[in-house]
Amino acid sequence: MRTDPARLRFETDAKDGAARTGRLFTSHGEIETPAFIPLATRGTIRGLSAEDVAGLGYQLVLGNTFHLFLAPGEERIAELGGLHRFMGWDGAIITDSGGFQVFSLAHGAVADEIKGRRARQGSQGSILDIAEEGVRFRSYVDGAERFMGPEDSMRVQAALGSDLALAFDECTPYHAERDYTARSTERTHRWLHRCVDWHAREAPPTQALFGIVQGGTYADLREESAQRVSATEVDGLAIGGTLGRDKPEMYGVLDLTLPHLPREAPKHLLGIGEPDDLVEGIARGLDLFDCAVPTRLARHATALAPRPDGRYRFDLRRTSFAADEGPLVEGCPCEACERHTRAYIHYLCRQEELTAVRLLALHNLTYLERLVRGAREAIRAGSLSDYRERLLGGAAPWAV
Ligand SMILES: [Zn+2]
Numbered sequence: 001m002r003t004d005p006a007r008l009r010f011e012t013d014a015k016d017g018a019a020r021t022g023r024l025f026t027s028h029g030e031i032e033t034p035a036f037i038p039l040a041t042r043g044t045i046r047g048l049s050a051e052d053v054a055g056l057g058y059q060l061v062l063g064n065t066f067h068l069f070l071a072p073g074e075e076r077i078a079e080l081g082g083l084h085r086f087m088g089w090d091g092a093i094i095t096d097s098g099g100f101q102v103f104s105l106a107h108g109a110v111a112d113e114i115k116g117r118r119a120r121q122g123s124q125g126s127i128l129d130i131a132e133e134g135v136r137f138r139s140y141v142d143g144a145e146r147f148m149g150p151e152d153s154m155r156v157q158a159a160l161g162s163d164l165a166l167a168f169d170e171c172t173p174y175h176a177e178r179d180y181t182a183r184s185t186e187r188t189h190r191w192l193h194r195c196v197d198w199h200a201r202e203a204p205p206t207q208a209l210f211g212i213v214q215g216g217t218y219a220d221l222r223e224e225s226a227q228r229v230s231a232t233e234v235d236g237l238a239i240g241g242t243l244g245r246d247k248p249e250m251y252g253v254l255d256l257t258l259p260h261l262p263r264e265a266p267k268h269l270l271g272i273g274e275p276d277d278l279v280e281g282i283a284r285g286l287d288l289f290d291c292a293v294p295t296r297l298a299r300h301a302t303a304l305a306p307r308p309d310g311r312y313r314f315d316l317r318r319t320s321f322a323a324d325e326g327p328l329v330e331g332c333p334c335e336a337c338e339r340h341t342r343a344y345i346h347y348l349c350r351q352e353e354l355t356a357v358r359l360l361a362l363h364n365l366t367y368l369e370r371l372v373r374g375a376r377e378a379i380r381a382g383s384l385s386d387y388r389e390r391l392l393g394g395a396a397p398w399a400v
Pocket of ligand 1: 328334336
């Protein structure tokens, strides 16, 4: 790994077992870790303004290279002053590499099954060719043939001006066989070297680069990938690809990957962030998490809640909420819970009012922000295992 404070500085302080608190220093401010990262896929966190998101305590959001490349295009965003200015966000931005989306076109639900993504529709475009050079695909925007390889992903992320860029990789699905996973992981390593070369020469001097560890669910492939990626000139590490078919398998893949990563490196678990995953990942020493769950659930009339038996969520459309005068979740400090009843939000959801999406996004993002904040406090107090037990036992993050 490289050390270049102009790109990124990471300082850890309190430790509790493998877990730690820390600070990432970027040119758009500091990020307290462990942190959850909301998705601003198309340059917006759906239903919320940049000011709303900052007001919830978030310091880092994730922009999507693939979607912004297709529309409005990275050149337009660069002409307009870069992604921060374009979306009016003063905090830090991480951009994914586009690899996940490009390969979703090929693998159907690359969607590693544990992330619960649904199979891609035809409207998402289609893959034309995967080669050493990169991937040719058909755009879902206008049907045009487009190409993305490692250098293109780096170039797009440089033009967007994100603080943290991710290397271009293939996100291998759970259903891929060992042979395919091994060959794909090798190619991801070759692509990483091309990303590192391009980034060292051409990227903005304040942009950091994270390498992505692949290897599917295979212990030896994960170990090799962890060592290969850690040996390159990157500023941080991410864990990608399938993590298995269920949560115990996911935690197992983390347990066999993390020991092979340098302890001092900032570590990002890609695409994972349900309440139980956050606390389990934090306990294992991960620092960053991004996930579509809070914002996607908001669009599907669903609130996060301390309900371990109900996947930490409930659907507001159920008729039992029609006259319910309680808040979404008792004690939640968000605007939706402080000001409104379940009955009102149930009604807005049934009417498909945009306000329902907004209120649920505020609630769900508050829930996860409080959860990681509580974890940071617990690590400082040396009581993370107690915090974890109580959350997994059904306590709300602000009640622990
Ligand atoms: Zn709330």
